[in-house]
Amino acid sequence: MQTLKIIKIGGNIIDDEQALDNFLDGFSKIKGPKILVHGGGKLATKLANQMGVEVKMTNGRRITDADTLDIITMVYAGKINKNLVAKLQAKQCNAIGFSGADGNAIISEKRPVKDIDYGFVGDVLKVNTNTLEVLLNNQVTPVFCAITHDENGQLFNTNADTIASELAIGFAKIYQTELYYCFEKNGVLLNVNDDDSVIEHINSENYQTLINDGIIADGMLPKLNNCFHAIKHKVHKVCIGKPEMLFNSNTKHTTIQA
Ligand SMILES: Nc1ncnc2c1ncn2[C@@H]1O[C@H](COP(=O)(O)OP(=O)(O)O)[C@@H](O)[C@H]1O
Numbered sequence: 001m002q003t004l005k006i007i008k009i010g011g012n013i014i015d016d017e018q019a020l021d022n023f024l025d026g027f028s029k030i031k032g033p034k035i036l037v038h039g040g041g042k043l044a045t046k047l048a049n050q051m052g053v054e055v056k057m058t059n060g061r062r063i064t065d066a067d068t069l070d071i072i073t074m075v076y077a078g079k080i081n082k083n084l085v086a087k088l089q090a091k092q093c094n095a096i097g098f099s100g101a102d103g104n105a106i107i108s109e110k111r112p113v114k115d116i117d118y119g120f121v122g123d124v125l126k127v128n129t130n131t132l133e134v135l136l137n138n139q140v141t142p143v144f145c146a147i148t149h150d151e152n153g154q155l156f157n158t159n160a161d162t163i164a165s166e167l168a169i170g171f172a173k174i175y176q177t178e179l180y181y182c183f184e185k186n187g188v189l190l191n192v193n194d195d196d197s198v199i200e201h202i203n204s205e206n207y208q209t210l211i212n213d214g215i216i217a218d219g220m221l222p223k224l225n226n227c228f229h230a231i232k233h234k235v236h237k238v239c240i241g242k243p244e245m246l247f248n249s250n251t252k253h254t255t256i257q258a
């Protein structure tokens with residue numbers, strides 16, 4: 001089976017011009033099929049504040065009312081996605097921007113209301129690989145933002161870490177998929193302020209202990225839930241760390257084990 005690399009970058013890389021350029025330079029040189037997934041939550045929050053739209057985050061997810069959905073559509077599918085595609089084209093990587101609505105790639109449903117109503121937040125139901133496979137076979141690189149749809153004309157906000165893991169799971173039937181979460185730290189850290197304290201391997205047993213001890217918190221919780229979801233659904237390899245882990249095998253990072 002051919003390997004497909006699915007690489008997600010978070011807001012702290014997108015916002016740092018030099019870090020982003022370094023990452024895109026390396027990414028454009030990766031041989032073989034690859035998909036880029038990007039977040040951009042920080043920029044959406046900044047714009048919402050400027051526009052006087054209240055920002056509410058619960059359990060690492062954005063409560064998305066109609067105004068917020070408009071903002072995230074403009075920021076994720078518009079500004080960030082198109083700029084990334086243009087920057088990749090400048091590096092001779094033939095990229096095409098995608099939301100989950102494009103090519104009917106990712107279908108979702110509104111997250112069910114239990115204690116919290118997240119508004120226009122979508123849980124993924126299905127990934128359609130057909131259109132994307134044609135592109136990958138023709139050396140075209142899809143670039144995904146954190147937006148999905150319900151096939152009835154409704155867009156939904158879906159966490160970018162989830163988009164990456166669902167794509168990796170969806171493609172696992174036709175490729176050996178590898179999932180890389182790139183952010184500004186060296187991996188999952190024992191001490192969030194010490195970049196040398198990387199936990200090199202996390203499995204479902206030490207994961208629970210790390211949560212109970214308060215070592216894993218904030219945005220790292222949904223990220224790791226997505227990692228375990230992927231590794232339990234036939235994704236071959238799941239790693240978290242700085243982008244350098246993609247380009248230099250000696251770079252310390254966290255690997256997820258079943
Ligand atoms: N044990 C940990 N190791 C590393 N980061 C952690 C840890 N616990 C919490 N974090 C926080 O999680 C953040 C990453 O989550 P998030 O901001 O959602 O990332 P991204 O936007 O890159 O997806 C880090 O910037 C860090 O502040």
Ligand SMILES: CC(=O)N[C@@H](CCC(=O)OP(=O)(O)O)C(=O)O
Nearest residue numbers: 011039040041061062146159160
């Ligand atoms: C539902 C939900 O929370 N969606 C995220 C999507 C963006 C994202 O995931 O961005 P980062 O990866 O940069 O955090 C949000 O709107 O913040």
